[in-house]
Amino acid sequence: MTEVLLRADRINKRFGAVVALNDVSLELMAGEVTGLVGDNGAGKSTLVKMFSGVLRPDNGTIRFDGENVDFASPAAARGRGIETVYQDLALVGSMAVWANVYLGRELLTGPAFLNVLDKRRMISNARDMLERFVARVPPVDEPVESLSGGQRQIVAIARAGAWGSKLIIMDEPTAALGVAETRAVEEVIHGLRDRGLTVLVISHNLDQVFRITDRIWVLRRGEVIGSRETGNTRPEEIVAMITGAVPADRLG
């Protein structure tokens, strides 16, 4: 019953002589959390940059939500409902949490030509929006810079989820975080899935990948090695796929 939200078909990308992606094909199922794993330099970041509009494939096609897409910019990808959470780049530290949640989408009040901010409504809404994804909501009128790294990440992720994106992409969302904070971020990712969002997450932490994903795709040296349902595989198998101890089992 699950349908494909995004299908990448025979994507190629070179940087000069470096072949970053070689005929990569992959599918993301709607409503699932998909993990993308692979060694350093396997091409994971390059691949997700195609989906978030940062890079364009040399050739190959990306089908998203039933249509072929070719994003000229991150704004174009966001316009189609693909939101990417960048660590640290996403938030204005000196501004309050509510202001970041509403950044670029401010609610206004009063006569139209004045563009007066409706702060009261944004503050109370922002709290509600974050509550949908996290149990312990960070204080919404504190500046983001006063939050911990994990709380910031949670704000950035929840913001992406709150604005009705269809696909949320995260590249190593917990790389810089401690254990407790990592768990809190994972909880938000679960929150996104519970609300029917599709998530693509790159992670080096296999324990984490097994905790949060429904399906795992493995890249090695720019090629897809294969995918597994998380419930039907073991870490040993994924490690073998990552390191090359298992030959590629191309699908389709």
Added chain:
Amino acid sequence: MAPASRQHTKALSELAKRHGLLLVFVLVVVAMLLAKPTFGTYQNIVNVLQQNAVIGIIACGMTFAIILGGFDLSVGSVTALASVVGATLMIDVPTFGIPLGIAGAFASCLLVGAVNGWLIAYAGVNPFVATLGTMTVVRGLIYVATNASPRFGVPYSFTSVGLGYIGGIPVPAIIFAIVAVTLGFVLHKTRFGHYVYAVGGNVVAAAGMGINAFRIRFAVYVLVSACAALSGIILIGQTASATPQAALGYELTAIAAVIVGGASLGGGRGRMIGTIIGVFLLGVVANALNLFGVSAFWQPVATGLILIFAVAADGFSKRGTFVLGK
């Protein structure tokens, strides 16, 4: 330290951090009231208002530029430009010279603001370089156009703008109050002001969320020049003339007032009320030196020391070892 007393200290330090500047200002005023009876007289208060309105209006505009992460060195030259262009038209055009002079002053200054804005927002020139350039070019052009001599003979009626009173308050101070309230509203209540904070705080994040950082930057530099134009027009009214050397060094005094007021040159931080207190703190100290008969040459020394002290206190308070400033 016991938890209760630590709580207490924390509350105190929070109070000082939020209101340290106001505290210092009130202390200075109270000390002056005690030390010099003339300080609190109506005439002296009027003097302080009169003398600080022009720099205050410029500082209001400068607040936007500094929150944006830049600043504008050309405001002094632009103020002089408004004053020379405005006065010339008022003197040389027999009918409607005054409205024409005001319009001409604004038009010429907005043009400079647009050049600053374009250079900084679209051509990517560093604000220091761009506005240092226009500061020098504009001042040079003023000298060329006037042959470095002042223009006298502005219709006497126009001095009501610079020297007049309404309800016992000097007109320039009233104009300053209107500008401060209006721009405070724009900065703190409107989406435009909100975006100034966003672009100044983290331009990558702001642009990433679809905010047009170019447009915000451009508009801010035009706004700063508009404030300088208004100041230049008031200068005409204060002397019924215009001098090519007018407003020399105003850019640094305005920047100092904004920084003393708690804004950060790093961008993203600052408040209009802080700028206003900053303007009057510097103004009251200058006035105090004057009342004590200290040579006017000491005034920049005092301004510089207050600036350094304010920034140092802010740095200390962030590290939690010394609390003052905002």
